[in-house]
Amino acid sequence: MTATTAAGPGSSTPPTSEPLLRADNLVAGYVPGVNILNGCDLEVHRGELVGIIGPNGAGKSTLLKALFGLVNVRSGSVVLDGQDITNHRADSLVRRGVGFVPQNNNVFPSLTIEENLQMGLFQAPKRYAERFAFIVDLFPILGDRRKQRAGSLSGGERQMVAMARALMMEPSVLLLDEPSAGLSPVRQDETFIRTRRINKAGVSIVIVEQNARRALQICDRGYVLDQGRNAYTAPGRELMNDPKVIELYLGTLAADQETADRAKLA
Numbered sequence: 001m002t003a004t005t006a007a008g009p010g011s012s013t014p015p016t017s018e019p020l021l022r023a024d025n026l027v028a029g030y031v032p033g034v035n036i037l038n039g040c041d042l043e044v045h046r047g048e049l050v051g052i053i054g055p056n057g058a059g060k061s062t063l064l065k066a067l068f069g070l071v072n073v074r075s076g077s078v079v080l081d082g083q084d085i086t087n088h089r090a091d092s093l094v095r096r097g098v099g100f101v102p103q104n105n106n107v108f109p110s111l112t113i114e115e116n117l118q119m120g121l122f123q124a125p126k127r128y129a130e131r132f133a134f135i136v137d138l139f140p141i142l143g144d145r146r147k148q149r150a151g152s153l154s155g156g157e158r159q160m161v162a163m164a165r166a167l168m169m170e171p172s173v174l175l176l177d178e179p180s181a182g183l184s185p186v187r188q189d190e191t192f193i194r195t196r197r198i199n200k201a202g203v204s205i206v207i208v209e210q211n212a213r214r215a216l217q218i219c220d221r222g223y224v225l226d227q228g229r230n231a232y233t234a235p236g237r238e239l240m241n242d243p244k245v246i247e248l249y250l251g252t253l254a255a256d257q258e259t260a261d262r263a264k265l266a
C-alpha cells in the first residue's frame with residue numbers, strides 16, 4: 001500500500017488477516033495513452049463497509065469498473081480471496097462472488113421485480129427460491145410487489161431492486177456506484193440504511209458516494225480519490241473530522257451536495 005494515511009500511523013490499522021479484495025497500484029484508462037487511474041490502491045477486509053469519495057472525475061467509477069473487469073487494467077493487480085482476478089471478465093467475477101451495481105441503467109424497466117431478480121441469478125437458476133427468500137427477508141417490499149414492473153417504481157425502489165439483483169448470486173463483496181445519486185434526501189437516507197443492512201447481513205461492500213459526509217458516517221473505512229490516486233485513507237469518522245480532508249474535499253463536496261438537494265426540492 002502506498003496510500004498516504006493522513007490521520008497518522010496506527011490510526012487506520014486494518015485487521016491483520018489477508019484482505020478479501022485487494023487492488024494494488026492500479027493503472028487503467030479508456031483511451032490509449034491516457035490513464036485515468038494512476039496507481040490506485042484499495043483493500044476490503046471481510047465484513048467491511050468501505051467508502052470511496054472524491055471530486056467529480058476523480059476516477060471513482062473507473063476504479064469500480066476496473067475491479068469488475070469493465071475497464072482494462074494496464075498495470076497493477078486485483079486479488080480476490082488470494083486469487084488474481086485482474087482483467088477477468090465480469091460474468092466470471094459474478095460467479096466468484098463479486099457483485100456490481102452501476103450508477104445508471106441498473107434495472108430492466110420492462111421486467112417485473114421478480115424477473116429482474118431472476119436475471120441476477122441466470123448463472124444459477126436453481127437457487128432462486130433460496131435467494132429470493134434471503135432478499136425478501138432483507139427487503140420485504142420486493143416480495144409484496146414482485147409482479148410489479150421495475151419501470152413503474154420510484155428511483156429509490158429501483159435502486160433497491162438493483163441491489164437485490166446483485167445480491168442474488170450471494171456475492172462476498174458488493175460494489176455500489178453512487179446508489180444515492182438522483183434521490184431526494186429522505187430516499188438517500190433509506191439507501192444508506194439499506195446499504196448498512198446488507199453489510200450487516202455479511203456482505204462486504206465498497207460504496208462510491210457523492211454524499212461524502214453521509215457515506216463516511218456509515219463506513220468502517222474511507223478512501224479519498226483524487227486524479228486517479230489515493231489522496232487519503234482512514235476510518236470513515238476520522239476522515240470526516242480530518243481538517244485537511246474537510247478543507248480539500250468535504251467542503252466542496254458538501255456544497256455540491258447541497259446544491260443538488262436544493263435543485264431536487266425546488
Ligand SMILES: Nc1ncnc2c1ncn2[C@@H]1O[C@H](COP(=O)(O)OP(=O)(O)O)[C@@H](O)[C@H]1O
Nearest residue numbers: 030031036054055056057058059060061062063
Ligand atoms: N467511457 C469512457 N471513455 C473515456 N473516458 C471516460 C469514460 N468514462 C469516464 N471517462 C473519463 O474518466 C475520468 C474519470 O471518470 P469517472 O471514473 O467516471 O470519475 P468519477 O466517478 O470519480 O466522477 C473522467 O475524466 C472521465 O471523463
Ligand SMILES: [Mg+2]
Nearest residue numbers: 060061062178
Ligand atoms: Mg462516477
